[in-house]
Amino acid sequence: MPLKEFLPDDTVKTCCKLESGLNLAVDGLRACTRGALMPPLFCNVEELSRGMITRDFIVGKRKEYIRMLNDDASDMDCKRCLMVEQKRYGDILFSGLGHIDLQHYSICNLRCTYCTYTREDLHLSEQYDALSVLKQFSQDDVQWNSHVDFAGGEPTLLENLEAYLDFFRTRRIRVLMHTNAVKFHQAIYDGISDGSIYWVITSVDAGTPSTFKALRGQDKYLRVIENLSRYAAAGSKGKGMLAVKYIFCDSNCGDDDITGFAYAMLALRPQQVWLTFDFTPLSSGRSGHDYSGQIEAYAKLYLLLKKHGIEAFHYYKEAIASVSKEGKDIMDQIMKAIERLGCDIPLDIPDLFFVDFRNNNISAGFDTDKFSVRPFKITHKGGQSERWSLAGKRILLAPACALTQNLLSDPEIQNAAWIGFVDRNPIQHGKTIEGRTIYGYETIGSLDIDAILVASPEKHRRDILDVVYKNSPDSVQIAEMVD
Ligand code: SF4
Ligand code: SF4
Known part of the structure; x- marks a missing residue:
């Protein structure tokens, strides 16, 4: 049965990613990637490689998938997504460029055990010309809040990294650069310094070289810490910022790693520290996975950082917990563990707060x-x-x-x-x-x-x-x- 067409005054289910998102992935183009949920492809790699994908084609797919979302007979992951909202159909602008996920390659100089590309032994160079797809959209299509998650693979291995950064700078699209920091890149340092890169985000996931090597496949811990020091220094100029992430997995929850990571962060002083989980058991439908060890380690690290003046951000809450019920339940358990362990740890002793040597401030609360x-x-x-x-x-x-x-x-x-x-x-x-x-x-x-x-x-x-x-x-x- 054909999908229903809507009139401008109809109220429909929609989502901002279906309206203006682009996930340029190794298997093709779709609206978004949300870890546990995956909306259908707009087109596959072969179609993209033929260079046939136009702005009108993408607009047509957006319209089709919003009709599917509102059609009882159609099945798609979006129907289980907490991001879905109601809107007047006539208020939807299908031609905008909003959130971009740039992941059309998977080459990397690490082999993280939690990475899909490692598990599938999938190390692909650029699968198509993603820049030409992005160039289908004019400056007028760029929404005020447009941003790109520049991920991959490892972006510093792209030969044309500067061409992408130049495109985003001139189109005035905010860049969130996900790099493993094994390779220092001057263009990234410069982008943080002048703010054309808004965030550089690096997962470290270890507090010891041995855990880093076991979890991420290469003995690069010290080099990563050194490169992050430089990016943190660029971030201290007040424009772009560095966030260092800890992804809790089954193998990095020991006290040595938690302590080592916490003190490395106190030395580096990235602009932020983000805590999260390995989403794999959730996205592969393995419900019932035992997260208790990770939840306990998460709470310990959060409290250790807080005791010394760093308020880590619950990245997990914004990512998986915002789209999945199971993710939300895990987040609730984390908050309870923090409350339980926090009862025994004094968090307000000024002498234990480490001064941020990069800006000479003691991190403190604001009373406004x-x-x-x-x-x-x-x-x-x-x-x-x-x-x-x-x-x-x-x-x-x-x-x-x-x-x-x-x-x-x-x-x-x-x-x-x-x-x-x-x-x-x-x-x-x-x-x-x-x-x-x-x-x-x-x-x-x-x-x-x-x-x-x-x-x-x-x-x-x-x-x-x-x-x-x-x-x-x-x-x-x-x-x-x-x-
Ligand atoms: S998975 Fe969720 S966020 Fe992504 S396009 Fe579908 S409804 Fe939107
Ligand atoms: S650094 Fe990123 S892309 Fe590379 S193996 Fe690890 S998770 Fe995968």
């Missing part, structure tokens, strides 16, 4: 005014709460993200005399969200602002508050959104 919406209220640091009127005020929303974009529809915020956005990433500066300009933090002082409203994703909260306070005149009121 808080605001909530509908009704719009402010709670001052002392605890006193009252209605808050923004009428006639000039306000900035920080950072430029979905949370602050949503605030634009709040009636009290619409009362403000002037609204702008402020964001750290130079790639975003000068872009507009619903007609409101995105500025850099360094311009706050010249914008004659009355208040800055901060509504940030959890992993950026500290950095954003830090930079907002540093750049704001004393007269500016700063308030952070609470749920």
